[in-house]
Structures are given as structure tokens and as C-alpha cells.
Amino acid sequence: DAGVIQSPRHEVTEMGQEVTLRCKPISGHNSLFWYRQTMMRGLELLIYFNNNVPIDDSGMPEDRFSAKMPNASFSTLKIQPSEPRDSAVYFCASSFIAGRDSPLHFGNGTRLTVT
């Protein structure tokens, strides 16, 4: 079990640039979550997918943020244009669909720094 794989691990970019974060969930998992973690706001759910379909994107902060899941083994989170306040650690997590007792399996995150 390779776990949830995220890339890149670190991303440093200048304000205004486009940023794309990538995630490969655990094979067989059919729910995928994008979280953002900051010291000030803690862990925030941005969006989650069930069976590749976005279910709740109410946590996406602005239209600058978008997420896609073209197939069961890949998802992206895009920020365009990026701003310094987007600096955070972004986590992807996966689980078996929608069971109340299904734990989430997290990747090791992408640390984004926008200068």
C-alpha cells in the first residue's frame, strides 16, 4: 500500500502565478478530500469528491481555486492566480466512500509558499 501520494512536496511561486497540486489516492478508495492547514485557521476542508464527482466545494475560498478529479486515481487542485495568503500546507486524503466510520488516509502534503 503506497498510501496517498501528493506532488510536489514543496512549491515556491510568485504572486500571480498558477499553481497546480496533484494527488493520487489509495487504490480502491472512492472518496477524495482536499484540505488546507495553516497556523491561524487550522485544518480546513476545501472540497471533496465521491466517485470522482465533486460533492461539496463550499470550503473553496474563492474562484481562484478549482479542483478536478478526471478519474479514480488522480486529482488536482489549482490556484490561479496565486496570492501570498494562499501560503499553507495542502493535504489530500482518501477513504472508502461515505461510511461514517471510514477513517481518512492523508498524504504528506504540499507546502505552498507564495511570495
Next chain:
Amino acid sequence: AQSVAQPEDQVNVAEGNPLTVKCTYSVSGNPYLFWYVQYPNRGLQFLLKYITGDNLVKGSYGFEAEFNKSQTSFHLKKPSALVSDSALYFCAVRGARGSNYQLIWGAGTKLIIKP
């Protein structure tokens, strides 16, 4: 409204002593409760969960948690702390389906085990 409270930002324990990390919750219906641990520069890892049944649940790395319905608490415990237990610990709760379905996270408690 659903909520999770971890009243202590930081807990300091001497190695070999018992540890407790506190969590209280508010949710409609029967709660599903979880503990996760986060080591530096890593994603969150699932430790244990309470669904139903025995109020004392055991999890990974020798951790256990006690569900107390009357006090709406789910405190994490370990009889003898190790320096390697030093990490950030998150409590989370999931309520019934519908608007309460998503995981609600606590703010996290930093556990420091001193040799």
C-alpha cells in the same frame, strides 16, 4: 451546530508518565469519534475511532480513548508516554447523515514528551 473542542493547545508530560489529551464534542445524534496524529512535515495518521459498544477503544501505538456520553468527551490516553509520542493530535467527530455528515476537526493539541 456541531463542534469539537480541544481545550489544551499544548500538553507536557514526562517520559514514562501517563498522558491524557482532552476532547469534547457537540453533535446531534450518535457521534462517530476519531483521533489522528500528525508528526512534523507529515500528513495526519488515523489512531483510533469510537463507533459504538465498549466505551474504551484501543488504537495504534498503545493509545486508547474513553468515550463518555454524559460528559460528551472522548479523551485520548496512554499509560506510559514515549518521547516519540511527541506530535500534534487531532480529535474529530462525524454526526448523522445530511448536514452533519462531514468530519468536524478540533484545533489540535501539541503533545510534548520530555525525557
